[in-house]
Amino acid sequence: MRQAPSIILSALLLPARFALGAETGPVTVNGIAVKVNDTIITVREIDDEIDESSRRLMQIRYGHQPEQLQQQMEKVQADTVEALVERQLSLDEFKTAGYKLTESYIDEEIKRRIRNQFGDRVRMIKSLEHQGLTEATYRQRLREEFIVNAMEYKNIGSEQVIVSPHKIETYYAQNPDKFKVEDELRLRMIFLANKPDRDAEATRKEARKYLAEIKDGAAFSEWASVYSDGSQRAEGGLWPAVDRKTLREDLGKVAFSLQPGETSEVLERDDGCYLMQVEEFRPAHVKPLSEARAEIEKTLESDDRRRLRKDWVERLKGKSFVSYILPFR
Numbered sequence: 001m002r003q004a005p006s007i008i009l010s011a012l013l014l015p016a017r018f019a020l021g022a023e024t025g026p027v028t029v030n031g032i033a034v035k036v037n038d039t040i041i042t043v044r045e046i047d048d049e050i051d052e053s054s055r056r057l058m059q060i061r062y063g064h065q066p067e068q069l070q071q072q073m074e075k076v077q078a079d080t081v082e083a084l085v086e087r088q089l090s091l092d093e094f095k096t097a098g099y100k101l102t103e104s105y106i107d108e109e110i111k112r113r114i115r116n117q118f119g120d121r122v123r124m125i126k127s128l129e130h131q132g133l134t135e136a137t138y139r140q141r142l143r144e145e146f147i148v149n150a151m152e153y154k155n156i157g158s159e160q161v162i163v164s165p166h167k168i169e170t171y172y173a174q175n176p177d178k179f180k181v182e183d184e185l186r187l188r189m190i191f192l193a194n195k196p197d198r199d200a201e202a203t204r205k206e207a208r209k210y211l212a213e214i215k216d217g218a219a220f221s222e223w224a225s226v227y228s229d230g231s232q233r234a235e236g237g238l239w240p241a242v243d244r245k246t247l248r249e250d251l252g253k254v255a256f257s258l259q260p261g262e263t264s265e266v267l268e269r270d271d272g273c274y275l276m277q278v279e280e281f282r283p284a285h286v287k288p289l290s291e292a293r294a295e296i297e298k299t300l301e302s303d304d305r306r307r308l309r310k311d312w313v314e315r316l317k318g319k320s321f322v323s324y325i326l327p328f329r
Contacts, residue, residue, distance in 0.1 A: 030042055033045075034085055036088040036092070036322050039092070045084065050076060058072050087148050089316040089320055090148045090152065091144060094150075106139060106143055106146070109146070110142065152309070161301050161308075163297045163301055163304070176286060179286050180285075181284060181286070183281070183282070183283055184243050184282040185242055185278055186242075187239055188224055189224070189230055190220070190223060190230065190274070191228055191273075192229055194272045203273050210227060220236075220237065224236050224238075237277075238279075251274060258277075261277075264276040264277070
């Protein structure tokens with residue numbers, strides 16, 4: 001990827017979409033970035049599309065690696081440009097083909113979003129104002145979203161993709177490393193959190209009480225479903241199969257030292273107390289094809305749909321005018 005101009009990178013990295021001038025203070029950076037047929041895409045539009053949280057995460061992760069940060073920002077920028085170009089190509093194709101979208105579809109979608117997302121129209125308008133959007137702009141975005149989704153379905157989603165058994169078997173044979181499974185446990189966990197109305201000492205006493213009951217024969221799952229503060233409470237504290245990297249290191253070390261059917265002692269941590277009971281240990285192995293088949297089929301189907309989408313976008317570009325004013329690629 002060619003290096004983007006530093007002034008553009010500055011615009012992307014600064015949260016308010018400003019770049020610092022030499023002596024004149026902050027100045028708004030904007031200009032034409034790409035032309036798609038009769039439509040222009042500006043630098044500001046590209047910047048607006050980049051999620052602020054993603055920008056912050058990259059700065060946190062690569063803040064001490066300027067070259068890595070620049071590379072990541074360039075990739076995000078280029079990907080965003082392509083997404084905007086493809087969206088505009090879809091909109092132009094919709095118009096050229098003479099398709100129509102009745103306003104009733106947009107009306108119904110706005111009603112649905114008010115009901116499920118905002119609660120009422122007043123809250124929706126306030127939320128839009130907070131985002132710097134007018135109701136008309138929001139309506140136009142929904143309209144474009146409908147059109148793009150409809151065009152993608154017509155040209156990609158409606159295509160039947162069939163993955164043959166031979167293709168699945170070939171993929172499995174050629175990618176053995178993808179189906180390696182590390183040592184795994186199926187375990188149940190009771191987590192008792194320290195709370196304002198239950199300090200660490202009270203939490204510890206409660207955890208020891210539950211452990212004593214379990215050792216006397218009480219079902220771990222029943223106590224977990226009633227008393228645990230953990231996310232798996234509804235499942236009786238049962239976790240999906242986990243490997244050593246899934247659990248927190250200190251908890252994983254204890255869990256993998258237990259035998260099936262064995263319950264840990266009370267584990268006191270800063271956030272509360274933990275009890276764990278191992279139900280099953282599964283040693284490292286390679287998934288058999290029977291277990292991997294559905295996963296492979298899904299992967300190959302996704303690959304085929306990505307190929308179909310790429311071919312469709314290339315066809316659109318082939319009969320359109322697309323000019324990259326700035327070197328985003």
